[in-house]
Amino acid sequence: MQDYSGVWILAEQRHGTVQTISYELLTRGRALADTLGVPLAAVILGPTDDAGLDELIRRGADRVIIADAPELAEFLPEPYTRTMAHLVKTHQPEIIIAGATSSGRTLMPLLAITCHAGLTADCTGLDIEDETGNLLQTRPAIGGNIMATIKSPAHRPQMATVRPKSTRPAPADPARTGALIRETIDPELLKSRVKRLGFTPADADAANIQEAEVVVAGGRGLKKGDNFGLINALAALLGGAVGASRDAVDRGWIGYPHQVGLSGKTVSPKLYLCAGVSGSIQHLAGIKTSENIIAVNSNPEAQIFQVANYGIVGDLFEVLPLLIDKIKAKQAATAATV
Amino acid sequence: MNIIIPIKQVPETSNVKMDPETGTMIREGLVSIINPLDLFAIELGIVLQEEAGGSTTVLSMGPPKAAEALREAMAMGCTDGILLSDRKFAGSDTWATSYALAQAIRKNGDFDLVICGERATDGDTGQVGPGIAAWLDLPVATYVSRLVENRPGSLVVERLVEDGYETLEVEKPCVLTVVKEAAYPRLPTLRGKQRARKTELPVWGAVDIDADPAALGLKGSPTRVVKINTPKVTRSGDIRTAGDPAELEAAVDDLVAYLEKIDLV
Ligand SMILES: Cc1cc2nc3c(=O)[nH]c(=O)nc-3n(C[C@H](O)[C@H](O)[C@H](O)COP(=O)(O)OP(=O)(O)OC[C@H]3O[C@@H](n4cnc5c(N)ncnc54)[C@H](O)[C@@H]3O)c2cc1C
Numbered sequence: 001m002q003d004y005s006g007v008w009i010l011a012e013q014r015h016g017t018v019q020t021i022s023y024e025l026l027t028r029g030r031a032l033a034d035t036l037g038v039p040l041a042a043v044i045l046g047p048t049d050d051a052g053l054d055e056l057i058r059r060g061a062d063r064v065i066i067a068d069a070p071e072l073a074e075f076l077p078e079p080y081t082r083t084m085a086h087l088v089k090t091h092q093p094e095i096i097i098a099g100a101t102s103s104g105r106t107l108m109p110l111l112a113i114t115c116h117a118g119l120t121a122d123c124t125g126l127d128i129e130d131e132t133g134n135l136l137q138t139r140p141a142i143g144g145n146i147m148a149t150i151k152s153p154a155h156r157p158q159m160a161t162v163r164p165k166s167t168r169p170a171p172a173d174p175a176r177t178g179a180l181i182r183e184t185i186d187p188e189l190l191k192s193r194v195k196r197l198g199f200t201p202a203d204a205d206a207a208n209i210q211e212a213e214v215v216v217a218g219g220r221g222l223k224k225g226d227n228f229g230l231i232n233a234l235a236a237l238l239g240g241a242v243g244a245s246r247d248a249v250d251r252g253w254i255g256y257p258h259q260v261g262l263s264g265k266t267v268s269p270k271l272y273l274c275a276g277v278s279g280s281i282q283h284l285a286g287i288k289t290s291e292n293i294i295a296v297n298s299n300p301e302a303q304i305f306q307v308a309n310y311g312i313v314g315d316l317f318e319v320l321p322l323l324i325d326k327i328k329a330k331q332a333a334t335a336a337t338v
Numbered sequence: 339m340n341i342i343i344p345i346k347q348v349p350e351t352s353n354v355k356m357d358p359e360t361g362t363m364i365r366e367g368l369v370s371i372i373n374p375l376d377l378f379a380i381e382l383g384i385v386l387q388e389e390a391g392g393s394t395t396v397l398s399m400g401p402p403k404a405a406e407a408l409r410e411a412m413a414m415g416c417t418d419g420i421l422l423s424d425r426k427f428a429g430s431d432t433w434a435t436s437y438a439l440a441q442a443i444r445k446n447g448d449f450d451l452v453i454c455g456e457r458a459t460d461g462d463t464g465q466v467g468p469g470i471a472a473w474l475d476l477p478v479a480t481y482v483s484r485l486v487e488n489r490p491g492s493l494v495v496e497r498l499v500e501d502g503y504e505t506l507e508v509e510k511p512c513v514l515t516v517v518k519e520a521a522y523p524r525l526p527t528l529r530g531k532q533r534a535r536k537t538e539l540p541v542w543g544a545v546d547i548d549a550d551p552a553a554l555g556l557k558g559s560p561t562r563v564v565k566i567n568t569p570k571v572t573r574s575g576d577i578r579t580a581g582d583p584a585e586l587e588a589a590v591d592d593l594v595a596y597l598e599k600i601d602l603v
């Protein structure tokens with residue numbers, strides 16, 4: 001176990017471009033590495049543009065380990081797992097953290113079995129235990145009702161996936177320098193029994209809900225699917241994306257990619273504005289890191305008001321149209337003065 | 339086509355009450371159900387078996403009570419069930435759970451496909467499905483949202499990712515984990531229930547699956563829970579009532595002012 005040292009974050013690229021989750025992981029990884037007094041490495045699989053690799057250094061990595069075989073261009077479980085297992089064996093990091101993304105949540109359990117390591121899913125907090133230097137991994141459990149802290153005292157590496165948007169991306173420091181280490185991977189490891197035949201992009205709106213600065217969401221209080229028109233209109237005015245509670249998704253009013261919450265997406269926008277959403281613990285699990293939460297609900301007891309910075313107890317069918325009118329008026333007035 | 343469907347029995351957690359003093363779940367009056375996300379795996383399995391013939395075996399590791407979940411799945415149409423139940427399995431994390439399930443799948447004989455739910459609503463890790471694939475050294479596709487085609491040696495599936503859907507061809511035998519878009523679960527039928535009651539339900543322990551005792555239960559689990567606490571989510575927000583038109587007007591004006599303050603209008 002003593003042979004294992006150093007912190008790794010598993011950076012992600014899509015179509016050659018480094019994804020934001022990588023920078024969020026650098027925030028986490030930097031803090032852990034500094035507490036332990038060890039180097040922080042970002043590992044990235046697949047061909048990635050050079051500017052992206054440098055950015056990983058500027059945002060906190062001491063080293064970037066790159067396996068840029070073309071077979072790794074897109075996520076495929078077997079080549080990714082075998083490559084990672086090979087890298088882990090060669091470099092022996094004590095901690096590996098990855099994004100709780102569709103690829104991270106697939107790769108990490110495969111790797112954990114292969115390396116006989118403990119793995120904690122979907123963490124919202126990571127820390128180092130004082131006396132032992134063990135990784136303390138905190139995550140919501142039982143439908144978000146409790147927070148559990150977990151460790152893997154007797155196994156290395158210690159592995160965790162981290163909820164996207166549960167922390168801010170690390171800022172870039174242009175003065176930072178670090179090493180780029182390119183690894184050659186044995187072609188045997190790159191074989192795959194899964195073939196990627198194609199890709200259909202989701203509608204842009206659903207795809208960017210996690211990246212959006214503003215999310216306007218609706219729930220069962222909208223009464224029927226057509227009334228999402230109000231939510232869409234408000235989102236368009238504020239330049240935001242559209243979210244929904246599970247109840248609204250289950251009723252077929254809007255697609256699953258828009259679902260916010262424990263079994264949907266975590267969002268962390270500057271503004272989360274929702275109407276007709278009760279604020280179940282599972283829904284709150286997906287919005288807690290939002291900077292501002294605004295709620296409209298006819299029930300003064302609705303739980304959503306416990307987390308709202310500003311709330312209106314009222315009928316959304318009165319509040320939203322008026323709000324839309326007033327924002328339009330304001331925007332028109334501002335446009336007129338410039 | 340022989341299909342194995344690992345399912346978990348979970349507490350019905352949509353209105354779980356927590357004891358504010360101890361931070362533990364109040365278990366009284368909680369009903370146990372099939373993990374809701376496993377219903378999509380069950381449905382997809384039954385549909386495939388109806389088309390291609392063969393068997394659908396639901397497999398659950400849990401206390402004796404988990405037999406209820408298996409019988410319910412059989413009432414929906416699964417042909418067989420296996421209960422993995424042994425004190426030695428208690429306290430298993432995802433590493434040890436996927437090991438035990440993989441051993442049981444091996445023991446059960448030839449199969450073409452394992453279908454798991456995306457995640458269990460209690461453990462909520464989504465790690466057991468890929469874990470099973472790793473133990474059995476099988477190809478895996480996670481977050482499967484649609485079965486496109488069942489080919490002789492492979493399956494073509496659609497997989498839900500952050501920015502869209504991937505189309506993948508996966509060699510059989512393989513493991514899939516499915517999301518709720520994958521199928522529309524049917525309800526158990528009366529005839530199904532009768533048949534399920536009559537079907538024999540084998541119960542296997544650690545010995546029956548040739549498991550390495552060191553890899554089971556709490557002892558075999560790399561992870562340890564060290565602390566539990568109840569999160570408090572409260573912001574002292576400004577909550578207005580819009581009971582009459584004047585209040586409505588004022589509340590909305592202040593809302594616009596709030597948006598202005600944070601530079602959004
Ligand atoms: C394991 C698990 C995971 C889950 N994951 C998620 C998840 O990811 N995301 C999620 O959202 N849910 C999730 N849920 C479901 C969650 O428990 C709730 O059932 C769901 O969030 C409720 O959706 P809702 O707020 O739209 O509906 P409701 O709870 O029915 O609330 C509707 C609200 O609308 C208000 N309303 C009605 N009419 C009006 C009106 N005219 N004007 C203003 N307000 C009005 C009502 O007062 C009420 O508060 C999960 C549940 C479980 C068990």
Ligand SMILES: Nc1ncnc2c1ncn2[C@@H]1O[C@H](COP(=O)(O)O)[C@@H](O)[C@H]1O
Nearest residue numbers: 344345399454455457458463464465466
């Ligand atoms: N004890 C269990 N018995 C059978 N299947 C399980 C068990 N635990 C998990 N699974 C399967 O693995 C999936 C993911 O579970 P989890 O990793 O716990 O979120 C579930 O949807 C089930 O298909």
